[in-house]
Amino acid sequence: MGVADSCQSLTSTWRRHVKLRLTIVNGISHKRSIVTDSDLYFDENLPACSYPTVPLPFNLLARDAGFLVCREITIVIEVVALEVIDTSDNDGAKSNDVNGFQVLPSQVESVKPKHCIKDRSMNPCLRTTYMNLLLGIIETLCQLPGELSDSDLNEASVAVLYVAQGGFKVDWLEKKVKEVKEKKKNVDTGKARLQQMEQDLQNLNQKRLDLKDLLDKEKANDLAANAPLSFNDVLKKF
Structure with missing residues (x-):
């Protein structure tokens, strides 16, 4: 995970506090979905970092476990910026x-x-x-x-x-x-x-x-x- 073009378009005092939520979706029951929340802090000295390790269930690929639907596992990542200082104007690709x-x-x-x-x-x-x-x-x-x-x-x-x-x-x-x-x-x-x-x-x-x-x-x-x-x-x- 990283802040795009941070060295070129942001000032030396920029800082971003981001909350990440990773969800491994269970197709049988939403309550059985695996949800991991993480707080990440980015600044000039740390423009990028690895996503925290997420524990996987032993039966992730089992058909009756509910995670494998149509031979696919759905992983949803939500990114919420809680604190943004000196942001750039480059928002990247926009969704509809x-x-x-x-x-x-x-x-x-x-x-x-x-x-x-x-x-x-x-x-x-x-x-x-x-x-x-x-x-x-x-x-x-x-x-x-x-x-x-x-x-x-x-x-x-x-x-x-x-x-x-x-x-x-x-x-x-x-x-x-x-x-x-x-x-x-x-x-x-x-x-x-x-x-x-x-x-x-x-x-x-x-x-x-x-x-x-x-x-x-x-x-x-x-x-x-x-x-x-x-x-x-x-x-x-x-």
């Missing part, structure tokens, strides 16, 4: 507010007004978590149906239910998940038909080769049977 969520400009198109929630008083950390999960579901659905596994789509369905429990109106997204599932089913069925047709064609080709060999032998036998005797063949016994 959409329905009370802070999202990147590149994500605005994915987060339309219909992706709203009923309860706007939700904790900002949880709102951001839901939004990241929502965007993750959308990114999953944008992949080629044939490249998605049944497990991917089942996890997407579970994630949609989880987002719905958070107050999101995601009936439209549930329909999209079903649509992609149907497409994948058609792709898998078509792939199976193609494999069967290729196998049938291979069998037919083999039969054609076998029949050609049999035909060549039959022609050779017919040619031999239809050959006339020569004068010497007739007189061999005399």
Whole structure:
């Protein structure tokens, strides 16, 4: 963690007191999420420092632990400046507010007004978590149906239910998940038909080769049977 361009744009008396909150989100229960608060102080002599070590649960990657959702672990970091002295005018990249969520400009198109929630008083950390999960579901659905596994789509369905429990109106997204599932089913069925047709064609080709060999032998036998005797063949016994 560090203050951007501190040596160039800030005076020698600058100081920043920042409160950091790191949350490892649990998809089963918010109470089981791991939350770590830290106070960091930055000044001319200490423009950057390492984030404090965060203890990880032993079952972090276990499916039934609740931290792994759609094969992803969501980590939310909140930064709050409690004391700022001699700040610069460089605010860096700005995010956009959409329905009370802070999202990147590149994500605005994915987060339309219909992706709203009923309860706007939700904790900002949880709102951001839901939004990241929502965007993750959308990114999953944008992949080629044939490249998605049944497990991917089942996890997407579970994630949609989880987002719905958070107050999101995601009936439209549930329909999209079903649509992609149907497409994948058609792709898998078509792939199976193609494999069967290729196998049938291979069998037919083999039969054609076998029949050609049999035909060549039959022609050779017919040619031999239809050959006339020569004068010497007739007189061999005399």
